[in-house]
Amino acid sequence: MGYCTCVFTEKVRAARVGSVVVLMGLMASAVHADWIPTNRGVGADAEIRESNPTQNRGTSTELASRVRNDFPLGDPNDGSDRNSAMYTKFDLSGLDIPTPLTTAFRMTYRNNNLNGTRIQDTVTPNPAIRTGLAIYGLTNASLENWSEDTITYLNAPGITFDGDVGTKDFNSDLTFLGTVNFPEIGSQNWLPVGEQIVFSSANLDQFVSDALTGGATTVTLVSTVIHGGDTPFSNWRNFNYLFNPKEQTTLNSDPNYDADINDPNNPLGSPYSGADNSTGLYSPSLLIAPEPTTAVFGLLAMLGLVGKPQRRRR
Numbered sequence: 001m002g003y004c005t006c007v008f009t010e011k012v013r014a015a016r017v018g019s020v021v022v023l024m025g026l027m028a029s030a031v032h033a034d035w036i037p038t039n040r041g042v043g044a045d046a047e048i049r050e051s052n053p054t055q056n057r058g059t060s061t062e063l064a065s066r067v068r069n070d071f072p073l074g075d076p077n078d079g080s081d082r083n084s085a086m087y088t089k090f091d092l093s094g095l096d097i098p099t100p101l102t103t104a105f106r107m108t109y110r111n112n113n114l115n116g117t118r119i120q121d122t123v124t125p126n127p128a129i130r131t132g133l134a135i136y137g138l139t140n141a142s143l144e145n146w147s148e149d150t151i152t153y154l155n156a157p158g159i160t161f162d163g164d165v166g167t168k169d170f171n172s173d174l175t176f177l178g179t180v181n182f183p184e185i186g187s188q189n190w191l192p193v194g195e196q197i198v199f200s201s202a203n204l205d206q207f208v209s210d211a212l213t214g215g216a217t218t219v220t221l222v223s224t225v226i227h228g229g230d231t232p233f234s235n236w237r238n239f240n241y242l243f244n245p246k247e248q249t250t251l252n253s254d255p256n257y258d259a260d261i262n263d264p265n266n267p268l269g270s271p272y273s274g275a276d277n278s279t280g281l282y283s284p285s286l287l288i289a290p291e292p293t294t295a296v297f298g299l300l301a302m303l304g305l306v307g308k309p310q311r312r313r314r
């Protein structure tokens with residue numbers, strides 16, 4: 001980021017009266033964060049399905065994960081099991097990457113069917129127990145050249161196909177980064193179309209940082225529902241958790257979303273109902289931003305408020 005060029009530093013030193021205004025401007029610049037959608041450059045998003053391992057779904061307007069494993073390998077019914085994962089690639093070329101950085105990954109809900117039974121334990125019941133997404137990073141950089149137009153379950157990087165539909169087959173080319181749960185449903189009737197689920201973790205920061213240090217210009221994240229195909233919650237098993245890919249250029253309409261089912265008078269409808277996604281605002285996206293405390297400390301140092309003003313190279 002360009003928040004501490006030497007010229008600017010000299011200006012700041014000379015014009016301390018204007019420090020507050022300058023600080024505000026610099027803050028806006030320094031904490032500026034870019035969500036990089038799969039729309040950018042050679043970015044990509046595609047779902048792969050073990051039940052149809054040679055199928056390419058790169059141009060689909062949906063991205064989903066569904067897992068069920070009721071039948072073992074060799075059973076005539078194994079083909080009715082399900083195991084699908086979502087591949088997303090982000091083009092980081094030409095970006096002014098901050099150091100150190102902080103990151104996040106987000107996707108947005110495609111359909112209006114994410115009600116409480118699909119995300120929470122409704123058996124106990126216990127809304128604190130929920131499913132969500134498990135996120136993996138492709139750490140074998142030599143496999144970054146997968147294409148949205150050709151990726152299938154059989155040729156996807158990080159998967160060793162075992163033929164047993166419903167068992168996840170990730171291999172050591174992928175590194176597990178963590179999980180993110182869906183939120184508690186509370187008094188909503190479902191999660192609104194277009195709302196985001198955001199994953200962030202020190203592991204993700206490290207994964208992106210390591211990739212960039214290694215010279216990568218793209219990074220790949222793979223997402224799947226957390227639960228295995230044998231979860232005891234039948235409403236989670238074999239349910240298709242759907243998200244918007246870049247090809248979903250207009251979000252579904254969701255006029256009956258209710259933010260509070262106990263209030264008969266609140267206005268209905270998702271705030272993102274029918275929203276325009278032609279520029280990727282709702283596509284799978286990776287955030288790369290300056291690590292906040294360091295950036296703020298740097299600004300304060302520049303203004304002589306802490307330590308000495310420092311000159312730093314970009």
Ligand SMILES: [Ca+2]
Nearest residue numbers: 045058059245
């Ligand atoms: Ca796609």
Ligand SMILES: [Ca+2]
Nearest residue numbers: 071081165166
């Ligand atoms: Ca199976």
Ligand SMILES: [Ca+2]
Nearest residue numbers: 164167168169
């Ligand atoms: Ca399998």
Ligand SMILES: [Ca+2]
Nearest residue numbers: 258260261263
């Ligand atoms: Ca209501």
